[in-house]
Amino acid sequence: MIPQRTATSSTLTLHVNDTAHTVTVDHRATVLDVLREQLHLTGSKKGCDHGQCGACTVLLEGRRANSCLLLAVAYDGAHLTTVEGLGDEERLHPLQEAFHERDAFQCGYCTPGQIVSGVGMLCEAAEGHPSHATSPEALQWATGAPAELNRDEIRERMSGNICRCGAYPHIVEAIEDVTDHALRHRGTAPHRTDAGADAGTDADSGTDARTDAVPAR
C-alpha cells in the first residue's frame, strides 16, 4: 500500500527470512523495532540504537546493515535476513557452527550481530570489496577479484561489531575457519547465489544448501 502522506503510520510488507509480513508501523519505528516487537524475531539485538555497536546487524537485500538506523517505512517490499534465517538448531550455518566450536562468545549479546555481519562480510570479500586493511598495491591494481582474508582483514572488516566481553580473538578464529573452508572448497563460501544454483556442483553440497540461506541481492 502507498504510505499515506498525511498519516504518521503506514502499512507495508517486509520479506523476512523468505516470509512476507504485512505490518502497520508508526513511521518512527525502525526495522529493528519491528523485527523484535511486532514479528517477535528477537535474535537481532538492540545494543546502542545509534549505529555504533553492530548488535542489530541484518542482511538487507543480501548486504549487512544496522537495522536500528533503518526506518521501517522506507523499506516496504525489502528482503531481510536475520540470524534466525541463517540456520536452526538442527542445521547451523557454517559460521554459527564455527562460533560454537571456537567458543567465540561469552555473554552472547553481540553474537547474532557478529554472525550476520560475518556472513555479509564474507559476501563482500567474495565480491572483491577492498577494506582499510587492503594494501595500496592491491587497491591500485584492483580487479574486483575475491579479496583474500587474513586476520588483519577480518579484524578491520568486522570492526563495526563491538563485543563488550572482548571475545574478539575467538571471533576472528571462527571467521577464519569459515574462510579457510571457503578457500579449500570453492563454492562453499556464503556468497551471492540464487538458492540451489550451486547445489550439486560441489562435493559438499549438503553444507552448501545452508549457505544458500544468504539471499540474492
Place this chain on the structure above:
Amino acid sequence: MKPFTFERATSPEQAVSAFAAQPHARFLAGGTNLVDLMKLGVETPEHLIDVSRLPLNDIEPTADGGLRVGANVRNSDLAAHTTVCRSYPALAQALLAGASGQLRNLATTGGNLLQRTRCPYFQDLSAPCNKREPGSGCSAREGVNRDMAVLGHSEHCVATHPSDMAVALAAYDAQLELLGPEGSRTVPAAEFHRLPEDTPQRDTVLRPGELISHVTLPPPPAGARAAYRKARDRASYAFALASAAAVLAVDGDGTVRHAALAFGGLAHRPWRARTAEQVLTGSRADAETFARAADAELAAARPLSDNAFKVPLARNLAVHTLTALTGDAPNRPAGT
C-alpha cells in the same frame, strides 16, 4: 522522536517540489546520520522525503576522462569500484577509513557530504550550541574541545566536519551537481562546506530544499599519485582526529608539477591547503619542502585548550603522506 509524515520521491524534480511544499521536511537517504539525529531530538522533521530509491545510482565515465557518481551510490560500492580504486585511490582510501562495513553499505554519497558534526554538545539537547540553537552559545569552546577545530573556527562555533570522503573529494577538485526549485547548479566540493563565522547553523552553501544529484570527478592529473591518511583514537571505526588527502604529480627532474592537499578533522569544512600547495608547486619534491609547505599552512592554526596536538599531528600526516607518494610506485601484484 517527533511523529512525521513520509513519502517516497518519484523523481529528483518531484523530490525538490515536494520539499518546497513542506518547509519542515528532510530528505532521507541511507538514514545513518539523519535517523540517529532524529532519535537524539537534534533533527525534528515533520515530513520525510525518501530519496534513496531515486535512480541516482550510477558511476559513469565522463567524456573528458573523469567520473560522475550518482548521489545515491553507497559508500561501499564507490570504494569497491575498480576505476575509483585505480584512478582515485585517495577517495577509495577515505571511504574505507570511514565508519563500518554495515554503515558504508547504507551511507550514500549525498548523505555523507551532508552529515552533521559529531561535536558532543551539538548532539546534547541540554547543552548550549549555536549550530543546533542559534544564539544559545558554544559549549565546546571552553569545554571538552580535544576533537574540535584548530583552523577557521569562530567565537560562535569550533565544530569540525566529520566526513572522510569529503576531504578526498576536495583534493580531487570534484564538482557537486545540485538541483533546486530554481534549477540546477554546480559547486566545487572544496567550496561546498562553509566556515562557521556567525552562522554555524549552516554547514554548507546548499540552499533549503536543494538536492545533491551527482558528484563529478575531473580526470586525475597526468602522472599524479594520491593517498588518504587518517589518524584516530583506535585503528578502525573512529572519526578522524586529523586526516590528509594528497594528490601529487612530480616531473622527471623531481619538481612538483601538481599538488593538492586537503586536511580533515581540523575545521568546519574539509580544509584545502592552498598555502601549502603554493609552496609545493614548482619546488623540489622532498621532505624538506613538504615540511615547509605544511608549516606554512598550519601557521594559521589557533588551537583551543585541549587540541594543540592536532597541529603537529596534521603536519606529520601531510609530510608522511606526501613523502610516501614520492617513493616507489606500487608494484603490480602477481596475477593481476
